[in-house]
Amino acid sequence: MNQSELNLRFPKGPNTGFTPAGITGFADLKPAAVARELIQNAHDAARDAGVSKAIVRFKLFRDRAKNVPGLEAYRRAFRGAIETQKELGGGQLPRQAEIVMETIQDALDAEEQDVLAVLDNGIGLNCQSMTALLSDGVSSKGNGATGTYGNGHSVAIPSSDLRYVLYGGVSNNGEKTVSGHAVIASHHDPDARNSSGLCSGDGFFVRGFLSGESGELYDYAHEDEIPEFALRELNEIETSFGHGSVVLFPAFNCFREKESLTDMVARAAACNFFQAIADGDLEIQIDDQLHRASPRITVVDSGSLRNVLEKHKEEKRSRAFLSGQRAFGAYEVLRDGIKCTIETEIGHVQAHLLERATGTTYVELCRNGMWIADRSSFPGFQGKFADRAPFHAVLTLETSGEDRLYSLIKDAEGPLHNDLVLKDLSTKDQEDLRRAFKKILEWLRSNTTALRDDELYSPEDFMVFENGGGFGSDGGNAHSAFWGTPTSVSLPGRRLAPGRGFRWVDPEPPRPGPNPNPHPNPRPGPKPSPKSTALMLPVFRTVAAPVGSKRRRIQIECSEACASAELRLVVDENVDATCDHLPHERADHVILSNVEISGRALRENELVRIEGRTTRIRLGDLAAGSEITLEADFELIGAFEGLPSSPSFRVEILKPSGESPDGGESN
Numbered sequence: 001m002n003q004s005e006l007n008l009r010f011p012k013g014p015n016t017g018f019t020p021a022g023i024t025g026f027a028d029l030k031p032a033a034v035a036r037e038l039i040q041n042a043h044d045a046a047r048d049a050g051v052s053k054a055i056v057r058f059k060l061f062r063d064r065a066k067n068v069p070g071l072e073a074y075r076r077a078f079r080g081a082i083e084t085q086k087e088l089g090g091g092q093l094p095r096q097a098e099i100v101m102e103t104i105q106d107a108l109d110a111e112e113q114d115v116l117a118v119l120d121n122g123i124g125l126n127c128q129s130m131t132a133l134l135s136d137g138v139s140s141k142g143n144g145a146t147g148t149y150g151n152g153h154s155v156a157i158p159s160s161d162l163r164y165v166l167y168g169g170v171s172n173n174g175e176k177t178v179s180g181h182a183v184i185a186s187h188h189d190p191d192a193r194n195s196s197g198l199c200s201g202d203g204f205f206v207r208g209f210l211s212g213e214s215g216e217l218y219d220y221a222h223e224d225e226i227p228e229f230a231l232r233e234l235n236e237i238e239t240s241f242g243h244g245s246v247v248l249f250p251a252f253n254c255f256r257e258k259e260s261l262t263d264m265v266a267r268a269a270a271c272n273f274f275q276a277i278a279d280g281d282l283e284i285q286i287d288d289q290l291h292r293a294s295p296r297i298t299v300v301d302s303g304s305l306r307n308v309l310e311k312h313k314e315e316k317r318s319r320a321f322l323s324g325q326r327a328f329g330a331y332e333v334l335r336d337g338i339k340c341t342i343e344t345e346i347g348h349v350q351a352h353l354l355e356r357a358t359g360t361t362y363v364e365l366c367r368n369g370m371w372i373a374d375r376s377s378f379p380g381f382q383g384k385f386a387d388r389a390p391f392h393a394v395l396t397l398e399t400s401g402e403d404r405l406y407s408l409i410k411d412a413e414g415p416l417h418n419d420l421v422l423k424d425l426s427t428k429d430q431e432d433l434r435r436a437f438k439k440i441l442e443w444l445r446s447n448t449t450a451l452r453d454d455e456l457y458s459p460e461d462f463m464v465f466e467n468g469g470g471f472g473s474d475g476g477n478a479h480s481a482f483w484g485t486p487t488s489v490s491l492p493g494r495r496l497a498p499g500r501g502f503r504w505v506d507p508e509p510p511r512p513g514p515n516p517n518p519h520p521n522p523r524p525g526p527k528p529s530p531k532s533t534a535l536m537l538p539v540f541r542t543v544a545a546p547v548g549s550k551r552r553r554i555q556i557e558c559s560e561a562c563a564s565a566e567l568r569l570v571v572d573e574n575v576d577a578t579c580d581h582l583p584h585e586r587a588d589h590v591i592l593s594n595v596e597i598s599g600r601a602l603r604e605n606e607l608v609r610i611e612g613r614t615t616r617i618r619l620g621d622l623a624a625g626s627e628i629t630l631e632a633d634f635e636l637i638g639a640f641e642g643l644p645s646s647p648s649f650r651v652e653i654l655k656p657s658g659e660s661p662d663g664g665e666s667n
Contacts, residue, residue, distance in 0.1 A: 045122020
């Protein structure tokens, strides 16, 4: 292969297999995460270009596989990678690597491939920004950018079954640039089998590699060399916007979802960029040329945003980031809430506040128009609104010169920009950011309604127990609960009034007419088991509240008698009102200590230990209508050990089986 010929090239590099951590770590991301990353990068590029509105166009079409640039070089490298990795692995490969190989081979065997092109009207790409894009962990973004990690390409690469993504840009002077990045596995150079060393698993669509002495690593294509596959998209950018960039995904797998691209992108855009879209700073265009019923392009902008959010406002659990319900509520806050500027010692933030008659308190944070985090990751916010009427607040940050509050929040964000992690900041920066959040907390408490001691309300940490079959004749042996949206559950002949520790109250007299029940159940209970009609609704109700940074108080009510019940706490990484909880077998246990029931320290025979540590509590025989108040310190182990803030928990009530959940002995 001629060194000056434009092609997919693999430089010398260390040995990596078909499942490198830098890519497989993003392989299971939900569509919202990938769409969000692409939109965020385009939004930043438009800000850099000084355009008044960022336009991001998602275009799905089909093309012949042979038109994909560098595909023959890809095939040769792929065959070499299979041989090399088998040699290095003693003749066989891990099953996960085989799955990746099979997926790639299927894409290579297809005569036609689905292709996703994401175009924008941003500042475009030149040699410097293209080099930063292709380099691991290097970012050319300025302080005003929403993204900080420069890893958007890694997030997106698994969306191609070839794990091959191409990039192109048109600068404001009309200069065109193109390149690409493929991730296969290390291999011997197929064109120089006897050469020493391995070729990297990372290939780049370039003319060749440079020394880097002047900061240049890649010899990019000359304009007259740009392949038609990318050139037609660059010409569309030039015609539509004048300048901008494109990301191309050959063998696009639709994020491995059955939902249409239009629905996935529209939801992700509306739920994550509701502020930018509502303010008129962002417009999303979706052109699905494979499945659309008409030639019309779907547009998500300030005029259509409400309709998109309303379509998903009943979704209480999200597939990633914000649920449709939360996003719609946040949009209402921006539209109808009171607005105020909160000044801190290191900068200011705009606060939008709307009190609710019922529901859960939420505090959202948006930066540069994109949702970033909620109060679960705000320092000092845990348990601070239990004595306040429910409200929804949205905090918005915009680039403002040398505003340290903006900079510190940006620096504290995780790689997907969906939480705040202060541990990587300096001690002084942590202290400054904590003081700023304390100021924000004080403002929120001062501007929301305090509850009277005798007032009934829905607590913040309400949990709904799922019916796991119960202890009835159908043979079930466990109930589990997850943190969720407060829900009133009606029982036959009585209703449940939410409050600090639930209490049963008599129902109101029935009214005449076709609907005598004045309190219909807003969330029906599970259908009765075909083997047992006695268990019409979940057996347990519970509320929980923090009573310290590492201590929880849990109150449980049992509507039916249960014999020999046990309780345990497990970690559920994605368990809240917006996310699905992990399956039972994937949850990590929580170690409990200093356990008290109704103020009484437990005896040794009431504790179930594994390797000397308490993992379960024996509640004993529970009578119908009994109430239990339990307090315990907790310790995180496994993957969650050492986290600066506690993740979500799930409470489980189990019927003892004689063995601990992981098969260890109980004593």
